[in-house]
Amino acid sequence: MTGVGGVLFLGAAAYGAGLMMNQSDIPKGTTVLGTDIGGDSRDQAVKVLDGSVAKVGQQPVRLKVGDQSLTLDPASAGLSFDTTATVDGLTKHSYSPVDVLGSLTGDAKAVAPQVRIDRAKLKAALDDLGGKSGQSLQEGYVKFTSSGGTEVVPGAGGKALDSAASVELVEQAYRGRAAGQADAEVVLPVTDAQPKVGQDALQAAADGLGKQVTAGNVTVTAGGKQFLFGRNTAAGALTLAPDASGAVALKWDLDALASSVGTVFDRVRITKNGQQVPVTTQDVADAIAQGITKTGKERSVKIPS
DSSP states (O other): OHHHHHHHHHHHHHHHHHHHHTTSSSOTTEEETTEEOTTOOHHHHHHHHHHTHHHHHTSOEEEEETTEEEEEOTTTTTEEEEHHHHHHHHTSOOOOHHHHHHHHHTOOEEEOOEEEEOHHHHHHHHHHHHHTSOOBOBOOEEEEOTTSOEEEEOOBOEEEEOHHHHHHHHHHHHHHHHTTOOOOOEEEOEEEEOOSSOHHHHHHHIIIIIHHHTTSOEEEEETTEEEEEOHHHHHHHEEEEEOTTSOEEEEEOHHHHHHHHTTTTTTOEEEETTEEEEOOHHHHHHHHHHHHTOOGGGGEEEOOO
16 A cells, blocks of 8 residues: 555656646747747747747748749738737646646647638739739720720730639648648639620720719819819829729729829828828829719819818
8 A cells, every 4th residue: 555655646746746847838848830939938939939930921822823933922911820829829738647747758749830811811812913913814994095085995804813712722721831831832723704894884984984084173182282183194093994893993003193193292191090191192092083973163172181
């Protein structure tokens, strides 16, 4: 009985010692993608992972669309390794004798970082890449001439990225990276596609919204300054093109619009979210959009100060 009691006592003592050692924020022997954070405090572990694991998650994802190789920026596509959530998950201690006694010997425990994926943002990023990948699909649009007229530019069928399938493939590859798998080029599928809108819809937009655009100047005012939007600016900075839903809408070239606006509103400040901020080109574009559909004096729009 004495021998059995001694064994039990030693076992209990070992469990108690392991329990005390296991009370550090991160259990001994814990690694995340090869980075050792065992025994670290919570804040130390997050800082260490931010300097190593988070950077692994920020590396571009290599893609192939058709015969073109592209890269996807994870941050822009809603992909990241969540170091804080990873660490917080590790601070929930196990009281299993196996885990507690394992802390005495520093049993290695490899943990994958938690992954955050914004699928809507990922799809938008892939759609944008697909549109730039030269797959020959061209959306039609309406352009404005310097003489104040409109011209319909028809679209052309071709290939388009299969967005739904591509989102699944990229997510799978990114989760594989979190699991420690070597990165490989992700081949994205393409399908036959036609423009979102046809010639008739474009012509209807030219005859409707297009004529409203060219019906006269739109005056934008802010802080006592004003900018006149007319046919010359429209010809260089505005088209009518299908949006994500397929509706023909205003599509701005903000760089071209900024060149036309120049320094008019440089010293003007407006209030947004309780703060004084400069007038942006997008503010001017939004104001023009309000005035385009109006007539007479209502084609003068003031940006709220």
